[in-house]
Amino acid sequence: MKIAFLFPGQGSQYVGMAKEFYENFDESREVFEAANAALGFDLAQLCTQGPVEKLNLTENTQPAILAASIAILRPLERRGVTAVVAAGHSLGEYTAITCAGGLAFKDAVALVQKRGRYMQEAVPEGAGLMAAILGMERQDVEKTCLDASKNGIVAPANYNSPGQIVIAGEKKAVEAAMELAKTRGAKKVVPLAVSVPSHCAMMQKAGDRLAKELETVTLSDLAIPIVNNADAQYVQKASDLRPSLIKQISAPLFWEDSIKRMTADGVDTFIEVGPGRVLSGLVKRIAKDAKILNVEDQKSMNDTLHAIGIS
Numbered sequence: 001m002k003i004a005f006l007f008p009g010q011g012s013q014y015v016g017m018a019k020e021f022y023e024n025f026d027e028s029r030e031v032f033e034a035a036n037a038a039l040g041f042d043l044a045q046l047c048t049q050g051p052v053e054k055l056n057l058t059e060n061t062q063p064a065i066l067a068a069s070i071a072i073l074r075p076l077e078r079r080g081v082t083a084v085v086a087a088g089h090s091l092g093e094y095t096a097i098t099c100a101g102g103l104a105f106k107d108a109v110a111l112v113q114k115r116g117r118y119m120q121e122a123v124p125e126g127a128g129l130m131a132a133i134l135g136m137e138r139q140d141v142e143k144t145c146l147d148a149s150k151n152g153i154v155a156p157a158n159y160n161s162p163g164q165i166v167i168a169g170e171k172k173a174v175e176a177a178m179e180l181a182k183t184r185g186a187k188k189v190v191p192l193a194v195s196v197p198s199h200c201a202m203m204q205k206a207g208d209r210l211a212k213e214l215e216t217v218t219l220s221d222l223a224i225p226i227v228n229n230a231d232a233q234y235v236q237k238a239s240d241l242r243p244s245l246i247k248q249i250s251a252p253l254f255w256e257d258s259i260k261r262m263t264a265d266g267v268d269t270f271i272e273v274g275p276g277r278v279l280s281g282l283v284k285r286i287a288k289d290a291k292i293l294n295v296e297d298q299k300s301m302n303d304t305l306h307a308i309g310i311s
Helices: 019-024 026-039 043-049 058-078 092-099 105-122 138-151 171-183 201-214 238-250 255-264 278-286 298-307
Strands: 003-007 085-088 128-134 154-161 164-170 188-191 269-273 291-295
Touching: 003 092, 003 278, 019 026, 019 043, 019 058, 019 298, 026 043, 026 058, 026 105, 043 058, 058 092, 058 105, 058 269, 058 298, 085 092, 085 255, 092 105, 092 238, 105 201, 128 171, 138 154, 138 164, 138 171, 154 171, 154 255, 154 278, 164 171, 164 201, 171 188, 201 238, 255 278, 269 278, 278 291, 291 298
Parallel strands: 003 085, 003 269, 269 291
Antiparallel strands: 128 164, 128 188, 154 164
C-alpha cells in the first residue's frame, strides 16, 4: 500500500471543524495553542464555534483550514500512519509542506494569513469572478477563454478533474467565457461564490507581496516529496519551494495532473486530511481504482485506520 496525504483548500471550511480533535487529543490542542500564539487571536474558538461570517473572511479562512488540517493530522501520525508523498489544493499546498517538515507550523499559519490578506487586497471587491465549467474538454475550455479574453483577463485556474475546470479573471471577461462555454457544449456553467479570482494573472500583485514574506521564513528540505500545484511535479528541496509557492498564486492549478502523476508512480491509497471531502470527490473522478479515505472527525479517523489495517 502506497499512501498519499491530501490537504484541502479554501471552501472546505465549516464551523466545528477539528472540534473533536481539539477536545480529545493533546497533540491537536497544542496545534491550536501554537496558532493562537502566532496569530494573536483565538483561532481554535473561530474554528470550533465561529461565527461563520468571520471564519469565511479569506485572511481567517486560510490559517483556520491549515491549523485544522494539521490538528487532524497529528493523531494520525501518532498512530503510525505515514505517507510516501503529499499534495494540497491551493492553500492546502502550504499544509502539505508543513506536514512534510518544510515549514515550521507557526510560520506557516502566519504566512497563509498574510497570503489571504494579500489575495483579498489584490483585486477590488466585485472586479473578479471564478466559474466552474463542467463537461468540456481541456483544450475547448482553453480556446473559449482565449476567445473571451478580448474582454479582459480570463484563463483556466483549476484543472480539477476530467470535465471540471474552473476559470478565473476579470468579471466581464469571465462572464463572456461562461456564455461562450454554454454555446460550445458545456453541460453546466456555475459561477463560484468566492471574493477572490485566484490562480490567474490578477493575483500577480499578491504574488509579489508573498515573495517578500517568503524571504523572511526558513524553508527546509522535505521529509517526503510533495506534488506541486503549479507544475504537477515532485518538489522536495527547500530551494524549490519558494519559487513554486510564488508561481502557484497566479498560475493554473494542475490537480488532475497531480493525482495522475502519483497513481502512475504507484500510489494506490489517498487520505484526505482536513475538513470536508471535496478532494475525495475529485480523486474518485481521476483515479477510479484508488482507495479513497478521509479524516475529519473521530469516526472517519477510526474508519480510515481500520481500512489501512491499523486499529
